[in-house]
Amino acid sequence: MILFILKEGADPRELKERLASVSASWKEVSLYGMSLILAWPDEYAAKVSDQSVVSKVKTTKPYPLASNEWKEKTLVEVGNVEIGGKRVVVAAGPCAVEDEQQVVETAQAVKRAGAALFRGGAYKPRTSPYSFQGLGEEGLKLLRRAGDEAGLPVVSEVVDPRDLPAFKGKTDMLQIGARNAQNFQLLKDVGRIGLPVLLKRGMGNTVEEWLLSAEYLLSEGNGRVVLCERGIRTFERSTRFTLDVGGMVVARQSTHLPVGADPSHPAGRRELVHALTLAAVAAGADLVIVEVHPNPERAKSDSEQQLTFDSFRLLMNRVTALAKAIGRDI
Amino acid sequence: MILFILKEGADPRELKERLASVSASWKEVSLYGMSLILAWPDEYAAKVSDQSVVSKVKTTKPYPLASNEWKEKTLVEVGNVEIGGKRVVVAAGPCAVEDEQQVVETAQAVKRAGAALFRGGAYKPRTSPYSFQGLGEEGLKLLRRAGDEAGLPVVSEVVDPRDLPAFKGKTDMLQIGARNAQNFQLLKDVGRIGLPVLLKRGMGNTVEEWLLSAEYLLSEGNGRVVLCERGIRTFERSTRFTLDVGGMVVARQSTHLPVGADPSHPAGRRELVHALTLAAVAAGADLVIVEVHPNPERAKSDSEQQLTFDSFRLLMNRVTALAKAIGRDI
Amino acid sequence: MILFILKEGADPRELKERLASVSASWKEVSLYGMSLILAWPDEYAAKVSDQSVVSKVKTTKPYPLASNEWKEKTLVEVGNVEIGGKRVVVAAGPCAVEDEQQVVETAQAVKRAGAALFRGGAYKPRTSPYSFQGLGEEGLKLLRRAGDEAGLPVVSEVVDPRDLPAFKGKTDMLQIGARNAQNFQLLKDVGRIGLPVLLKRGMGNTVEEWLLSAEYLLSEGNGRVVLCERGIRTFERSTRFTLDVGGMVVARQSTHLPVGADPSHPAGRRELVHALTLAAVAAGADLVIVEVHPNPERAKSDSEQQLTFDSFRLLMNRVTALAKAIGRDI
Amino acid sequence: MILFILKEGADPRELKERLASVSASWKEVSLYGMSLILAWPDEYAAKVSDQSVVSKVKTTKPYPLASNEWKEKTLVEVGNVEIGGKRVVVAAGPCAVEDEQQVVETAQAVKRAGAALFRGGAYKPRTSPYSFQGLGEEGLKLLRRAGDEAGLPVVSEVVDPRDLPAFKGKTDMLQIGARNAQNFQLLKDVGRIGLPVLLKRGMGNTVEEWLLSAEYLLSEGNGRVVLCERGIRTFERSTRFTLDVGGMVVARQSTHLPVGADPSHPAGRRELVHALTLAAVAAGADLVIVEVHPNPERAKSDSEQQLTFDSFRLLMNRVTALAKAIGRDI
Known part of the structure; x- marks a missing residue:
């Protein structure tokens, strides 16, 4: 899955539209004070960019949010x-x-x-x-x-x-x-x-x-x-x-x-x-x-x-x- | 556990009193149209008899009601x-x-x-x-x-x-x-x-x-x-x-x-x-x-x-x- | 592995030389009345042909001889x-x-x-x-x-x-x-x-x-x-x-x-x-x-x-x- | 099993005879510089005593010699x-x-x-x-x-x-x-x-x-x-x-x-x-x-x-x- 980390306060609507336009699915999650969008399948979602996005991570595990591919250790x-x-x-x-x-x-x-x-x-x-x-x-x-x-x-x-x-x-x-x-x-x-x-x-x-x-x-x-x-x-x-x-x-x-x-x-x-x-x-x-x-x-x-x-x-x-x-x- | 099968329509109160008098615990269950009393521990409950009881079965499995020690195959x-x-x-x-x-x-x-x-x-x-x-x-x-x-x-x-x-x-x-x-x-x-x-x-x-x-x-x-x-x-x-x-x-x-x-x-x-x-x-x-x-x-x-x-x-x-x-x- | 099944009575020497010339390893086995040569790695051995060979099978299992990729049921x-x-x-x-x-x-x-x-x-x-x-x-x-x-x-x-x-x-x-x-x-x-x-x-x-x-x-x-x-x-x-x-x-x-x-x-x-x-x-x-x-x-x-x-x-x-x-x- | 530990240099023949007389089976082992006799079944062997024996241990594990029921830690x-x-x-x-x-x-x-x-x-x-x-x-x-x-x-x-x-x-x-x-x-x-x-x-x-x-x-x-x-x-x-x-x-x-x-x-x-x-x-x-x-x-x-x-x-x-x-x- 592709994990989009949004800028603080950014509006995710445009990103969602772009994902929709390439037929990608997504899920919006608010976690650790961050706005996140998980999108798939990878081949479509990976192509999407948006100015609302701070960071875009390609996760390889079936548990993208729990994986340490995008985040340092949580306290x-x-x-x-x-x-x-x-x-x-x-x-x-x-x-x-x-x-x-x-x-x-x-x-x-x-x-x-x-x-x-x-x-x-x-x-x-x-x-x-x-x-x-x-x-x-x-x-x-x-x-x-x-x-x-x-x-x-x-x-x-x-x-x-x-x-x-x-x-x-x-x-x-x-x-x-x-x-x-x-x-x-x-x-x-x-x-x-x-x-x-x-x-x-x-x-x-x-x-x-x-x-x-x-x-x-x-x-x-x-x-x-x-x-x-x-x-x-x-x-x-x-x-x-x-x-x-x-x-x-x-x-x-x-x-x-x-x-x-x-x-x-x-x-x-x-x-x-x-x-x-x-x-x-x-x-x-x-x-x-x-x-x-x-x-x-x-x-x-x-x-x-x-x-x-x-x-x-x-x-x-x-x-x-x-x-x-x-x-x-x- | 001891499984007491009660007569149809029988009042279980006296049986419960007898169980209480020997310090046994019990659970009352209505199952397959029968009134049942499960009682334990065995050494106390086994001694109890009552006229309300049709049949008294000593079950040896931890799942007395599901065991076939007291009942033929269920349809x-x-x-x-x-x-x-x-x-x-x-x-x-x-x-x-x-x-x-x-x-x-x-x-x-x-x-x-x-x-x-x-x-x-x-x-x-x-x-x-x-x-x-x-x-x-x-x-x-x-x-x-x-x-x-x-x-x-x-x-x-x-x-x-x-x-x-x-x-x-x-x-x-x-x-x-x-x-x-x-x-x-x-x-x-x-x-x-x-x-x-x-x-x-x-x-x-x-x-x-x-x-x-x-x-x-x-x-x-x-x-x-x-x-x-x-x-x-x-x-x-x-x-x-x-x-x-x-x-x-x-x-x-x-x-x-x-x-x-x-x-x-x-x-x-x-x-x-x-x-x-x-x-x-x-x-x-x-x-x-x-x-x-x-x-x-x-x-x-x-x-x-x-x-x-x-x-x-x-x-x-x-x-x-x-x-x-x-x-x-x- | 590549399994070479040899013609009856064929001399395997030339095949072995060809395998050697492409740096392939091999093992010779006589099984079910057939002469067989197992050779690997696949990318080298697959290229080899020889007139002594009846049939060349690319096996995908780690147990090439026991697999049914090359042979019908054995009695x-x-x-x-x-x-x-x-x-x-x-x-x-x-x-x-x-x-x-x-x-x-x-x-x-x-x-x-x-x-x-x-x-x-x-x-x-x-x-x-x-x-x-x-x-x-x-x-x-x-x-x-x-x-x-x-x-x-x-x-x-x-x-x-x-x-x-x-x-x-x-x-x-x-x-x-x-x-x-x-x-x-x-x-x-x-x-x-x-x-x-x-x-x-x-x-x-x-x-x-x-x-x-x-x-x-x-x-x-x-x-x-x-x-x-x-x-x-x-x-x-x-x-x-x-x-x-x-x-x-x-x-x-x-x-x-x-x-x-x-x-x-x-x-x-x-x-x-x-x-x-x-x-x-x-x-x-x-x-x-x-x-x-x-x-x-x-x-x-x-x-x-x-x-x-x-x-x-x-x-x-x-x-x-x-x-x-x-x-x-x- | 019953483990008999024999005195150093003792002759086990009499012990064996006594075991035979009660229909016990035995196995003789020399281990850690000691002469040992393992005998069974317990109900027969346990009754046997003999002057050749220093110590008689009833072991409860299926691995009497390896168990720590008779011996301190081995180096x-x-x-x-x-x-x-x-x-x-x-x-x-x-x-x-x-x-x-x-x-x-x-x-x-x-x-x-x-x-x-x-x-x-x-x-x-x-x-x-x-x-x-x-x-x-x-x-x-x-x-x-x-x-x-x-x-x-x-x-x-x-x-x-x-x-x-x-x-x-x-x-x-x-x-x-x-x-x-x-x-x-x-x-x-x-x-x-x-x-x-x-x-x-x-x-x-x-x-x-x-x-x-x-x-x-x-x-x-x-x-x-x-x-x-x-x-x-x-x-x-x-x-x-x-x-x-x-x-x-x-x-x-x-x-x-x-x-x-x-x-x-x-x-x-x-x-x-x-x-x-x-x-x-x-x-x-x-x-x-x-x-x-x-x-x-x-x-x-x-x-x-x-x-x-x-x-x-x-x-x-x-x-x-x-x-x-x-x-x-x-």
């Missing part, structure tokens, strides 16, 4: 936290919000240990209809309170576009989970919301499909997207999923968006979480998600993979040392 | 077509509805060749935001008209719960696609609708997860569910996906619901569709989906895998001969 | 049995040879039921060093005796080139198993032996790699090769492996060699074997392998997937009906 | 290099030996940069019979010369038991490649040789199968085994294979043997090698293999994934910094 701000820069951002918290004490304690503990974001699930997509489905809006309120008390911005997963109003004001970043990574309706709706998005890779999705899911968000005008590898489905079952470190690196080399990893879900067992977190950071993750619970064995979901406060503190020490060794902060 | 009626019986039901039609002529012609052609259901996509979940996204409600109207003229019940995919009102009256069966196979919100909403459901397996989902997705539908009271294998993600890329015939057979041996296959998507290429369709039927598929287009090379989506009318007619001859050889009709 | 004869023709060849027998009575009884039973080949393992590649490793040469002798008494040619697996002398005279067809599918030394040695070969696909190999393993055999001059799909490694674990019917069809469309399937190993459980066998035959398998044991529950290996005599007889009835319906014999 | 010495200790051992060199200058230059360069072992391929297992198959014994001689001049022990792959005599004296460590990971005949023969072994994981093998392949070596008396993860086959094809960091960690937690990784093969492209190497080291790899070539673009095999000398030097700096940060040396 995504969540509250006062910047993702995609020198700092390795650690988002920590319980898999599911269970009660006030649990979230408040956990937020305090992860803050003390050095986490930058507080993450917890209020709406839980569960494989079985008989599993705990989350506290819903009540959970979002508890997260907000716990995050505010600890001084941490809050990340939580949305599973239904109709819940989006409930997230406003209570959440600083929306997560789209692996099972909804190709729920394109949800992507479109979240793309129209001003909140930053943490977009997980689907367990059966290629890197290209993952970036195309990000493209759905960007093409709706939301460029505040952080990609998150969380393990893919492979024949190996001694881990819950296979953390695809290589895929994460390919994504980082293909997009201007920050890319991180969730080592907790592929681990599936506490004793693997440290090693996988360190691997992700060493390979360049801009963000890592770690599940932490005051008493993992009593957790209502994913009890096997959540860390205790002590174990998380130890992990943060290890991540900090490693981040410095590779020229990053934490 | 799902779609219009005048019965799925799950002796007949191998062929659902055919274009990947996407494009215009009236296309759907009307195709419906006539597949009807003449012996198809039992007309299937076409009005709302298309596409990997790329720049691909044709379907005609939406207008497409549903065209499908209805084409199906009515040909005398075929209509199947079409729903991708957003908010679109469900548009499907009422226009569609005889709802399809839930592979990418939404774990969109649990959509499953819950479709579970509350009276329409039969064709539930595809997610490309990264195990057989057990697929049956758990069906359980979402059943636990909301919709038992008119047909499962559909459509290929899983594997390392082999000479086919678009790997049709998991073995997984389909395992599903058939595990559930009372009809189980079918979509050989078109895993094939990804026309010349493989015949062989995969025959394989699915030979392995016991209750339904097969075949994509047919008047002019596949001009199709707006999946042009590589749609059959011409001639090729479909030939396939129907082959499927008919095979079905008879294994003691089924078409 | 492989094993004793009096022809593989690759109208007949669906069933090779049956125990996973492992255990004792004389077992093999003799099984050979008689599978013969009576209509099997064309008797197959049993004397050298067993086992995942664990503590599992039964087979009877070795003694097992080959028992197979021979049982096959002769029943009037069935014998197929058995070779795992080490140094064992090849023991197979001579005792076996009519050599099997190369999935774990040795890329044991290129073994392939080269077996390629130099006159016996027909049943080449299984490796559980982690693509269709292309599988055909390249066949190419090793053909490029050593052995063209009597039958390919056998036996299930690949995928995330699905409700079956032992995933029978890749689509991959088998792609292989059949790419090679002149017969292509078959082993439904027993991917099934891993007796109750799946019938359905997978029928699927393979419906999709066009030229050969199917079925494991049969007089008393499967006492078998020393793979006891879960071997059929009883009764079950095998029933399967043969079903396969026969199906084969006729698709225009084949058994 | 494997290759020349003067110890694998499995505090040091992260880097084995570097070209994918294939091509000529003397290439190997001598590369050995010098990797030595200067800090590599501990020199690795190169003389016998190359290639997917295609038409690819460069290696220089064979001549290659081994060149490796020896280059290693000696640089002062580095030499590692090279063996693909055929009949080649083992050629390796004696020329190689300090034998590699068993991914494609031979379940070539059990080769494993048995290599198990009887005194040389240390670098055992790669098969691309389609589970962690358990990989450890069972090691068990083949150990059960033949060779305990000097280093395991090496090298990427598994998954649906993701933007990398050549998927480096299974999680599987490597599981292996390290399951065995007393050192465990390393080969990041070059899964990367498949130079620009991914750094990140994957750092990930492997961060996750605890005892050894990493890096392919280095004086002029990668002209390499006769795997040219896409070999590093230049400069890139390797930079990688060593990064690995060194990282190793220190996690409490290891290089």
Whole structure:
């Protein structure tokens, strides 16, 4: 596709007419404060010039807006936290919000240990209809309170576009989970919301499909997207999923968006979480998600993979040392 | 879980009190005209008896309602077509509805060749935001008209719960696609609708997860569910996906619901569709989906895998001969 | 690569000189009673002509000799049995040879039921060093005796080139198993032996790699090769492996060699074997392998997937009906 | 299985008699200077005691000798290099030996940069019979010369038991490649040789199968085994294979043997090698293999994934910094 970046305040009408005159199709997107026109097919659109255009880029990837063929690395701000820069951002918290004490304690503990974001699930997509489905809006309120008390911005997963109003004001970043990574309706709706998005890779999705899911968000005008590898489905079952470190690196080399990893879900067992977190950071993750619970064995979901406060503190020490060794902060 | 089947018209209150008295949890479901109570944990619930109960079944699968531990094979009626019986039901039609002529012609052609259901996509979940996204409600109207003229019940995919009102009256069966196979919100909403459901397996989902997705539908009271294998993600890329015939057979041996296959998507290429369709039927598929287009090379989506009318007619001859050889009709 | 087919009795020296003069590389192979010269790179070799050449074929596949770009379907004869023709060849027998009575009884039973080949393992590649490793040469002798008494040619697996002398005279067809599918030394040695070969696909190999393993055999001059799909490694674990019917069809469309399937190993459980066998035959398998044991529950290996005599007889009835319906014999 | 560790110099005859008297089976192994008797089934063998026994361990894994249920971490010495200790051992060199200058230059360069072992391929297992198959014994001689001049022990792959005599004296460590990971005949023969072994994981093998392949070596008396993860086959094809960091960690937690990784093969492209190497080291790899070539673009095999000398030097700096940060040396 051909990406036209317009001059500030320029009127795109003439450009569109010129595209129409060569039978090209286009899509207009407002992104990162810029007016953009994506046009195709290439052989027609490439010939078009217009005085409204600052720059014209021929993109070769199926995800032109998410690709780094036209833009330097994007920094995504969540509250006062910047993702995609020198700092390795650690988002920590319980898999599911269970009660006030649990979230408040956990937020305090992860803050003390050095986490930058507080993450917890209020709406839980569960494989079985008989599993705990989350506290819903009540959970979002508890997260907000716990995050505010600890001084941490809050990340939580949305599973239904109709819940989006409930997230406003209570959440600083929306997560789209692996099972909804190709729920394109949800992507479109979240793309129209001003909140930053943490977009997980689907367990059966290629890197290209993952970036195309990000493209759905960007093409709706939301460029505040952080990609998150969380393990893919492979024949190996001694881990819950296979953390695809290589895929994460390919994504980082293909997009201007920050890319991180969730080592907790592929681990599936506490004793693997440290090693996988360190691997992700060493390979360049801009963000890592770690599940932490005051008493993992009593957790209502994913009890096997959540860390205790002590174990998380130890992990943060290890991540900090490693981040410095590779020229990053934490 | 323990499944209590109640006497017709019986009052479940006393049973619930007895379950409460042993600290068991339960869920009440109305399914197949029966009142059911699912209760757990087993060690508590198993001890409970009540005069309201006709039958008490200890289920061992995580999907008690979908499992065949309590029920003989279910027949799902779609219009005048019965799925799950002796007949191998062929659902055919274009990947996407494009215009009236296309759907009307195709419906006539597949009807003449012996198809039992007309299937076409009005709302298309596409990997790329720049691909044709379907005609939406207008497409549903065209499908209805084409199906009515040909005398075929209509199947079409729903991708957003908010679109469900548009499907009422226009569609005889709802399809839930592979990418939404774990969109649990959509499953819950479709579970509350009276329409039969064709539930595809997610490309990264195990057989057990697929049956758990069906359980979402059943636990909301919709038992008119047909499962559909459509290929899983594997390392082999000479086919678009790997049709998991073995997984389909395992599903058939595990559930009372009809189980079918979509050989078109895993094939990804026309010349493989015949062989995969025959394989699915030979392995016991209750339904097969075949994509047919008047002019596949001009199709707006999946042009590589749609059959011409001639090729479909030939396939129907082959499927008919095979079905008879294994003691089924078409 | 460019494939030169030479006139009968022609002297290839001049052709080689011409190839040398344009800096092309070549390999000389004697196959199917023909003298062949494979030469590359294409841009040089394509220009060469010579009076010794009957036909010059530009092959586009990485496996020129195995591809069907130059040759019609090959029939492989094993004793009096022809593989690759109208007949669906069933090779049956125990996973492992255990004792004389077992093999003799099984050979008689599978013969009576209509099997064309008797197959049993004397050298067993086992995942664990503590599992039964087979009877070795003694097992080959028992197979021979049982096959002769029943009037069935014998197929058995070779795992080490140094064992090849023991197979001579005792076996009519050599099997190369999935774990040795890329044991290129073994392939080269077996390629130099006159016996027909049943080449299984490796559980982690693509269709292309599988055909390249066949190419090793053909490029050593052995063209009597039958390919056998036996299930690949995928995330699905409700079956032992995933029978890749689509991959088998792609292989059949790419090679002149017969292509078959082993439904027993991917099934891993007796109750799946019938359905997978029928699927393979419906999709066009030229050969199917079925494991049969007089008393499967006492078998020393793979006891879960071997059929009883009764079950095998029933399967043969079903396969026969199906084969006729698709225009084949058994 | 029950593992009996015998007193030094003790006579095992009485123990064997006692095992026989309870109908237990056993296997005698001499490993790490110890006399061991493995006996099964557990319910019989566990009852047996004997004065010759120092220690009796009930192992629960299918790979009793490789498991860490009975032994602390093993250090494997290759020349003067110890694998499995505090040091992260880097084995570097070209994918294939091509000529003397290439190997001598590369050995010098990797030595200067800090590599501990020199690795190169003389016998190359290639997917295609038409690819460069290696220089064979001549290659081994060149490796020896280059290693000696640089002062580095030499590692090279063996693909055929009949080649083992050629390796004696020329190689300090034998590699068993991914494609031979379940070539059990080769494993048995290599198990009887005194040389240390670098055992790669098969691309389609589970962690358990990989450890069972090691068990083949150990059960033949060779305990000097280093395991090496090298990427598994998954649906993701933007990398050549998927480096299974999680599987490597599981292996390290399951065995007393050192465990390393080969990041070059899964990367498949130079620009991914750094990140994957750092990930492997961060996750605890005892050894990493890096392919280095004086002029990668002209390499006769795997040219896409070999590093230049400069890139390797930079990688060593990064690995060194990282190793220190996690409490290891290089």
